[in-house]
Amino acid sequence: MLATITQHPLSKTLFIFLLMCVVIALLAILLAPLLIPIIISFALYAVLEPMSEVFERHGLSRNTSSLSVLLILVAIAAISISLLLPHLSSQLSSLQTQLPVVWNSIMSMGNELSQHIARSLGLDIQSSGLTQHYFDKANEWGKSALIEGSNILINLSILLVLVPIFTFFLVRDYRTFRNHLLDMLPNSVFEQAWLIYHRVAHQLQEYIRGIMIQSAIMSVMATIGFYAVGLDSPFLLGLIAGVLNLIPYVGPLLAMVLPVLLALGHLPVDLWLVGAAIMVILTVQLIDNIIVIPSVIANAVNLHPLVVIVGILIFGNLFGFIGMVVAIPVISSANIIYNGLHQNIKTRQILKQNHDKTAQV
Amino acid sequence: MSSNHPLWHNLFRPKEDRISEVTEMWMTTPLFEKISQRECRELVKTMHPRQYKKGEMVFNSGDIGASIVLIRSGAIEIKAAEKLLAELFAGDFFGEVALIIDEPRTADAIATEDSELIFFLRSDLDEWVKRSPRNGAQFMLNIATVLAARLRHTNILLSLQNN
Numbered sequence: 220m221l222a223t224i225t226q227h228p229l230s231k232t233l234f235i236f237l238l239m240c241v242v243i244a245l246l247a248i249l250l251a252p253l254l255i256p257i258i259i260s261f262a263l264y265a266v267l268e269p270m271s272e273v274f275e276r277h278g279l280s281r282n283t284s285s286l287s288v289l290l291i292l293v294a295i296a297a298i299s300i301s302l303l304l305p306h307l308s309s310q311l312s313s314l315q316t317q318l319p320v321v322w323n324s325i326m327s328m329g330n331e332l333s334q335h336i337a338r339s340l341g342l343d344i345q346s347s348g349l350t351q352h353y354f355d356k357a358n359e360w361g362k363s364a365l366i367e368g369s370n371i372l373i374n375l376s377i378l379l380v381l382v383p384i385f386t387f388f389l390v391r392d393y394r395t396f397r398n399h400l401l402d403m404l405p406n407s408v409f410e411q412a413w414l415i416y417h418r419v420a421h422q423l424q425e426y427i428r429g430i431m432i433q434s435a436i437m438s439v440m441a442t443i444g445f446y447a448v449g450l451d452s453p454f455l456l457g458l459i460a461g462v463l464n465l466i467p468y469v470g471p472l473l474a475m476v477l478p479v480l481l482a483l484g485h486l487p488v489d490l491w492l493v494g495a496a497i498m499v500i501l502t503v504q505l506i507d508n509i510i511v512i513p514s515v516i517a518n519a520v521n522l523h524p525l526v527v528i529v530g531i532l533i534f535g536n537l538f539g540f541i542g543m544v545v546a547i548p549v550i551s552s553a554n555i556i557y558n559g560l561h562q563n564i565k566t567r568q569i570l571k572q573n574h575d576k577t578a579q580v
Numbered sequence: 581m582s583s584n585h586p587l588w589h590n591l592f593r594p595k596e597d598r599i600s601e602v603t604e605m606w607m608t609t610p611l612f613e614k615i616s617q618r619e620c621r622e623l624v625k626t627m628h629p630r631q632y633k634k635g636e637m638v639f640n641s642g643d644i645g646a647s648i649v650l651i652r653s654g655a656i657e658i659k660a661a662e663k664l665l666a667e668l669f670a671g672d673f674f675g676e677v678a679l680i681i682d683e684p685r686t687a688d689a690i691a692t693e694d695s696e697l698i699f700f701l702r703s704d705l706d707e708w709v710k711r712s713p714r715n716g717a718q719f720m721l722n723i724a725t726v727l728a729a730r731l732r733h734t735n736i737l738l739s740l741q742n743n
Contacts, residue, residue: 417703
């Protein structure tokens, strides 16, 4: 009975799959301090690799083309930082000073609403102190999120050193390193492992390229929209909307929060501005869903929306923002690996059974 | 310590002798006709050499194929339903259909001697085609020619059997 269970293709697949998960988890723990630069470098590698291929096609050696790609990356980063960082810092600090005003404005609105409910329905919500409690909580969360934002800007300098170095070596050596790792596999699984790897790599590259292009388009569209309706810090809000767009389904909802809060912060409350902020996000989302997603990342991942949402929530709970961003590629890769393993093990089992039957005859 | 000292060598760099020899072998096959030796040599660097013991299966009929295989040394038997289809030796290649379609292998391949085989994977071919489309197109044309010749040969055999 036990032998039947252990020999079953499903249990064999599960065993190998779980073993792989354990190895990957151990590696992730070991590389924890470098995980963010590694993830960013891999994302950049996926985007820059085609550029390096173009250079190679024009006769440049692997070394020269990798170096050219690195120089282009550094140049783009330097120009972006020199142009954008002063704006970003000033918009971030103005947002930090603006936030208490925003919360006060929202609190006074909440109080007015509670008094209105108390007058018309006879319910005393304010006396319970719930409103105050939640506003205090939200205020704390908002402040800490902005402080986190400032910390990210500081950590950016560390990333700026590590990411170009990692990216250069990935563009130059990744293929060779990957070949040698996969060549260590036994003969019996060598081809199948390559097939699975190729499917995973292809899907990941498509997804990363797609989502980065999508985020850039979203950032530009949201910035223009926020600027047009006269919202404060349009560039920062657009950038946040683009970054949050890296998280499918949940990101666009989160992107709506800050612009709406800022619009609510104008005293007296300008309902037109609140509506305009929501309209900008909705319009950008509509364009994203109708034009950008179908042309840029359609079919990049083939997962059920429920799996995507649950996955994002679990990964977000475990690993924070980065967890939410990497949830989809990780789940989708795990899906391909599991299916590939299962298909391979099942085929071998059938072949073995056929062979045994032929031998008996 | 000079740069020629083994400690400073790149452990991942493929052996030059093997690259030259395998390049020569591929260049004598119809697959690399009208493709420069330099281009073939660059491609050989991405290929995967593997050692097989006598009697070891290279692949089974039903396995999903992912590569074409060149025999660098040793010998391979190709069998279908226990019937010997071909006996191949150093310089021969097999499994080229897997470079074109993602379908199961239609025959078994077994090493009849200790062998060194060079695998050229479809994923490497895809990368090469993207990097060098003109050479990739020529390679595809050469494969089509080989497959057409084999199909013609099989048709003649079948018609002879029927007659």
